[in-house]
Amino acid sequence: MFLLILLLINPNIEKTNFTNIKPVLSFLVDNSNSVSFFKEDNNVEVFIKELESNKVINNKFDVQKFSFADDLQVLDSLSFAKNQTNISDAILGVNELQNDKISPIVLISDGNQTIGQDYEFINAKQPIYPIVIGDTTKYVDVKISQLNVNKYSYIKNKFPVEVILNYEGSKNVTAQFSIFSKGKTVFRKNVRFSDSKKSATVTANLTSTKEGLQYYTASISKIENEKNIKNNSKSFSVEVIDEQTKVLLLTSVLHPDLGVFKKAIESNKQRSVDIVNIENFNNKLYDYQLIILYQLNDKFNDVLSRIKQNNSNYLFVSGANTDWNFINQKQLGFRKNAINETENYGAVFNDGFLTFLQEDIGFDNYPPLMDKFGEVNISKEHQTLLYQNMNGLETQQPLLATFDINNQKSGILFGEGIWRWRANSFLNTNSFEDFDKFIGNIVQFLASNKKRNRLEVDAESLYPANSTIKISAFYTDKNYQFDPRASLEITLTNTSTNAITKVPFSLVNNAFKTEIENLNPGDYTYQVTVLGQNISKNGRFKITDYNIEEQFTNANIQKLQKLADKTGGRLFYKNQVDEITKELLANESFYTVQKSTKKQVNLIDWQWILFLIIALLTAEWFLRKYFGKI
The missing domain is CATH 3.40.50.880 (Class I glutamine amidotransferase (GATase) domain)
Known part of the structure; x- marks a missing residue:
């Protein structure tokens, strides 16, 4: 009876548990193509291994590794093959993940961003320690930084091409800017730069003489002692329409x-x-x-x-x-x-x-x-x-x-x-x-006297080197209603090598889409076919040698330094592993937090009490039976 009363009362007591939460050290590693272009692949991997294998660092921090290029990923392996760099989104992404924690960020990058908002002005909640990789030496360079042109032009009309040129250097130099089409020069102009004139805008009015997709190349000549000439040219295309x-x-x-x-x-x-x-x-x-x-x-x-x-x-x-x-x-x-x-x-x-x-x-x-x-x-x-x-x-x-x-x-x-x-x-x-x-x-x-097509294909006319070729298609039935039951396939042909690639489409949000990677630069024709139907659509595109990640001559130390100053961090170089280790260990703001949690627990374990009650009742029954009391 005592045990039954105790089980019914079930007294509780308050118990306090203590948990130690280490500060999180987030590694943000640039996985873009510019790292391999600067030949820093091995240096980056060595730097990461030295820091993450440091026992003192691991005792103080919970180390988490991320890679980034056009998006943020948990670091599994590094390929240094991505064609875009978005530093701002990577920093904001880690900030969101570690929102309620002490989490300094070690940013390993050359500081050259190709997409996203300017990371120099973002509001980061954690101190950032940039590790500069890449060439820190400044070289003379002239490049095409931006090219603006309309996608379409009408036949026998003039269309403007606006090109912004930039110069890094201090001497007076003259370079020749040209635009080529099918090996012929259609525009040429000499451009002068100096220490006081670092940029120039050239506007060319070209005449569209032939209907269809026309490819052009804008180029500026190499200057003396210029190291990187991959940013001296840029291709563009214009579709000429005969619509009078x-x-x-x-x-x-x-x-x-x-x-x-x-x-x-x-x-x-x-x-x-x-x-x-x-x-x-x-x-x-x-x-x-x-x-x-x-x-x-x-x-x-x-x-x-x-x-x-x-x-x-x-x-x-x-x-x-x-x-x-x-x-x-x-x-x-x-x-x-x-x-x-x-x-x-x-x-x-x-x-x-x-x-x-x-x-x-x-x-x-x-x-x-x-x-x-x-x-x-x-x-x-x-x-x-x-x-x-x-x-x-x-x-x-x-x-x-x-x-x-x-x-x-x-x-x-x-x-x-x-x-x-x-x-x-x-x-x-x-x-x-x-x-x-x-x-x-x-x-x-x-x-228009053109017959309405049941199959429409959306593809760019120009793609940069090593980029993912994204093509979408829209197919309708005979009543011109979208038909999700169809199966679509694209056949790509390299016009130089005649190599053929076939890729199926996937159904995504009321459209058919496909992504193709690892295509070599060159001219391609394509045919999108609806399997089982006599319906297809042809087109062509060009993959250029232009790689945006190869347009930089050196690491952007200035922006990385401003980022470190704004967030309360410090800038280091790839050979300063010991220095950044001392900085992280000596910083008293990176401390372990002891978190206490209180919870109500039962004073007794009711399962054992219940088992004991059943055992006692069973024993009593057998004893009474044995002595004839029942």
Whole structure:
């Protein structure tokens, strides 16, 4: 009974446990290609081994090792083959991991960062001890530090190329800057540098003479005693497009919409608009890629016949002066049971529109368009971009729809007054850009005779040496809906060696993606194929000899020194293992923290008490049975 009462009471006592938490010493090791370029591979590994094998360091610190290049990784092995360096993200990543601990950071790097925010200005919570690797000697050098050029140009147009050149040195020097295309010099200029002029900006206006992807190389000549010439040249590419679009706007009335269409379309300099009254039209449709028919009536009879005969692309815009009786007789695939009364129609954006990419630019806030009242019936396959909103009631009646049938593209806008949309767009954004882009998208789709592709491939035209080639693809079924069931494969061919590489695509977030590594510099053609389907897409790209990690001539001691000063650390060199060891051991701010935790524990172990009670009860039962008491 005593034990049962004790078990029911179950008294508790408070117990305090003590845990010793060492400060964490985080090693951050640069694993980028610049380390091997400076021939510091072995020195880095020796430095790490000497520090981590130091028993005194291990007694005082909990040593943790990380490597970084374009991202932060737990250090397993070092390859020194990565093509980008992000020092700031690596430091911030370790700070986040060791947020509530005393954790000095030993940063082993040449200090040359290629991506990310400037690590000199980050707010690090821990003291940082940079270990400088690489060449600390300053050499004279001239390099291309930045090249700016548009990806696209139109044929026979001039496109600007802006190049920023930098010089390290003190003497007066002159170097020749050139741009080459297919071995021919297309631009040349002498550039002078001095101790007071360390940089120069050169702008070249080149002419695009041939359609397609064109490759160029910008180069600046070597100067005397220059050690690193890998940063003296840089390749770039421009895709030349032949898109001379002429638009004919035929009208039966004078209206502000006419000027808005002309301004919006001609905001793209490769497009021009001729506005002609239907009564003065000479029937020359073949000069134009798109016909806009504004407010049709019976005077458009001959024009409609020619459009049908030539299979011309057109955009029909209706309004208060439109003769719907005439249009309904022409069997255009749409009709409107209109009465002689007008109605205002607001716009509702359809985010399921698939014909071309169009963002919602605030259509629901635009003023309504005016058209004759009536029900719209469309009898042919179409896509609706905008639905009608009648006095706040959203309907499934189209306001703007497009058609793509038998290689003829057409569209219809049910309403006049689009000039108010352009004005409203300017009031909202202080720019006509959104509205003009919207009209441009419509014109680009309607004026193009290219058939819509079910397979689209996104790839760069230029990749730097040793980089990961990332290519994505988008495949749709016959209804132009994304098809995740497909299997895609890319076949790469090196045009010089004819070596062929085949790689499958993986499905990632409603797109097919693949990454290819270890390709040699050179020109490549590729073919993306949908397995089991007779659908493929061809293209080409170039892998250059340009490696951003090889563009530096020496370690960036200045930035590393500023980082150490700002965080309360000290800068050391690769041969100062003993010095940094003494610094880490002597610093009294790196101390072991004793952490106490209090917890309530049972005074007795109830399992043993319960076992003892059962044993006593069993013994009592047997004794009573034996002596005849039961």
